[in-house]
Structure formats: structure tokens, C-alpha cells
């Protein structure tokens with residue numbers, strides 16, 4: 001009757017086979033933005049069936065995307081994902097539990113509590129919940145902070161993530177940006193004297209350079225939130241000390257879809273006193289058997305891929321992978337530092353390396369790169385290349401060679 005809701009065994013196997021085949025080919029380190037989708041402009045009246053539908057989407061889904069596991073990809077904060085997460089995400093889609101409902105998703109709710117319980121202590125936090133990204137984690141934390149403290153303003157460094165100012169605006173709070181020092185860290189000496197009405201957001205791993213604000217700053221604030229979207233997982237590595245002081249925060253945001261190698265969308269908002277914070281941002285009543293905590297309505301079992309990863313690797317395996325990524329960042333920085341044609345912004349502290357060619361336009365060089373890819377970022381009004389160490393397959397020398405070659409081509413043509 002309804003085979004699409006039961007099981008097309010062969011169709012599912014074909015889909016999995018297409019995934020495996022795609023993963024066995026190397027692909028390219030950056031997608032082609034000019035490629036055209038071969039799909040009808042108008043949604044057709046007649047369906048083509050599940051197998052044909054997936055076949056016509058395979059190019060878009062599996063072939064054309066940037067390969068985050070390519071040895072030449074040393075770019076954005078998007079990691080390749082381990083295979084367990086592909087299976088776990090598929091299981092979650094098939095069972096479609098909704099964490100709003102204890103009766104239909106009892107297992108998924110328990111699993112989320114367990115996974116948060118595994119991770120929270122590393123940050124000195126008592127608990128929290130999963131959200132689709134740190135943009136939402138930051139907004140959730142700031143909402144709880146406003147409810148519990150009556151704070152009127154959000155104070156953060158000028159290089160804090162744009163989502164911090166976005167959250168302030170949504171919550172009707174003033175946003176107060178504070179200058180940074182030469183290392184892109186918040187200037188503690190320029191914080192307002194009286195922070196009694198302020199939520200101070202400290203960044204652990206800025207977007208552009210991976211800088212870590214002094215995490216013990218602003219002890220007089222009404223609330224202290226640490227945006228550890230990027231660098232949070234360092235807490236689980238041999239470099240945990242880089243985030244010392246994070247355990248004194250009232251709340252912390254960590255994106256699992258960055259340095260915990262999770263498929264999007266996966267992040268965690270953590271609170272020192274989770275029961276109190278959750279109570280402040282809960283709504284109950286009506287058809288809900290349990291209060292609805294935080295910003296999300298219906299949401300699925302994002303804890304499933306994360307649990308699979310944390311179990312598969314254990315504490316040792318997570319630590320080893322993040323440590324290995326840090327070595328890649330160091331190797332990239334070491335090489336850049338000895339290349340006369342290249343300039344290093346700073347030694348990386350959290351796996352983010354900002355660098356550029358000395359005598360060529362960074363953005364133009366980036367666009368000429370072949371078989372390797374980096375992202376670009378703006379620091380003090382100037383464009384730099386940026387490499388983020390969350391691709392375990394990245395080959396620093398290959399990426400440097402590609403930039404040097406592209407820079408040489410550029411100066412040849414402009415002379």
C-alpha cells in the first residue's frame with residue numbers, strides 16, 4: 001500500500017551504496033559555485049518514486065559538495081564526520097522521535113541527558129541541553145541570563161561572533177563592544193567599572209584567529225557566558241589548560257558540529273546551575289506532558305550521532321584526534337613562518353591559523369588555488385587566509401605549496 005513508509009529494501013541499499021561509492025572517490029577540496037542544479041523549475045505533478053528521486057539528487061548531495069576530508073582542505077570550521085554518525089543520523093531520521101514528548105521519545109530524552117552528563121563536567125557545568133548550533137546556544141544562554149539577573153546589556157569583544165550582537169538585539173538588550181589587544185583578546189582594562197547590570201560574553205576561540213579571551217575576566221558581571229563554539233572541545237584534549245577559567249562561567253556554548261566532528265546541526269548549551277537556568281526558560285501547559293525547555297519546539301535525537309562518536313572513541317580517542325589536529329595547525333604555522341613569501345598572523349593557540357602571502361592579494365590568491373582550499377577572514381580591515389584544524393586528513397605542506405604557486409602566478413600576471 002504505502003511502500004515508501006515501510007521499506008524499499010533495495011532502494012535503501014542503493015542509497016547507501018551511492019554514499020559508499022562517493023566516499024571512496026577523492027572529490028575536490030572546494031565545490032563549484034557555478035554548477036547548475038539539473039532539476040525541474042516547477043515541481044512536477046507526477047512523482048518519479050523514491051529511487052529515481054534519490055538518483056536525481058545524488059550529484060547534488062554526494063558528488064559536487066566540497067570534500068571536507070580532502071588532504072587539500074584546510075579551511076572552515078566544518079569537519080569531516082565519522083561514519084558512525086552517518087548511520088546514527090539515518091536511524092534518527094527513520095524513527096523521528098520528538099524530544100518534546102516524553103511518551104513518544106523516552107529513549108532519546110534519556111540519551112540526551114546522558115551525553116550532556118558526559119561532557120558538562122569538563123567545562124565545570126552542571127548540565128544543559130542540545131541545540132542546533134552555538135548561535136542558538138548563545139541566544140539560549142543570554143535569555144536565561146536576562147531572566148535570572150535582569151541584566152540590561154551584553155558586553156563582549158568587538159571580534160565576538162555576530163550571533164552575540166544578534167542575541168542582544170533579539171532580547172532587547174544593549175550591546176557594548178569592547179576593543180581587543182594585538183592578539184585579538186578582549187581588553188579587560190577597557191571593561192566598564194560596574195558590570196552589575198551586564199552579561200559579559202567571553203569568547204574561547206574567535207572566528208577569525210581562534211583567540212581566547214581571558215576567561216577569568218569580569219568577575220563582577222551579573223552573568224558570565226563563554227562562547228566556546230569553536231575551541232570548547234580543546235577542554236577534552238591535552239590542551240585543556242588553554243581554556244582555564246571556563247569552569248567559573250555561568251554558561252557555556254559549544255558547537256559539536258565543529259570540533260566534535262558531528263553532522264550539522266549539533267551544539268550544546270551548558271549551565272553551571274542547569275536546573276535554575278532551565279526553569280527560567282521553560283514554558284509548560286496544554287498538550288505538553290513535560291515543560292518545553294529553551295528555544296526549540298519539536299526537535300530530534302541529535303544526541304544519537306554524538307553518543308555514537310563519544311562511545312566509539314572514548315575520552316582517549318577524542319583527546320588523540322583533537323591533539324592530532326593541533327599538530328597540523330602547528331605544522332602549518334611552522335612552515336608559514338619560514339617561508340619568506342608568507343606572513344603568519346600569530347602562533348595558533350586553538351587550531352585556527354591566519355596567514356597570507358606578503359606581496360599578493362590574499363583573496364585573489366585564494367581564488368586561484370587549485371587542488372587545495374583555505375578560507376578567508378578579515379582582521380583589522382585586512383583580508384587574511386584562514387585555516388582551521390578540524391580535518392584530520394589535511395596536509396599542511398600541500399596547502400602552503402598551493403598558496404605559493406597561486407601567489408607566484410598572480411605576481412607574474414600583474415607585473
Ligand SMILES: *Cc1c(COP(=O)(O)O)cnc(C)c1O
Pocket residue numbers: 077132133134135136161163203204205206207227228229230255267
Ligand atoms: C561558529 C561560531 C558561532 C556560531 O555557532 P554555530 O554553531 O555556527 O551556530 C558562535 N561563536 C563562535 C566563536 C563561532 O566560531
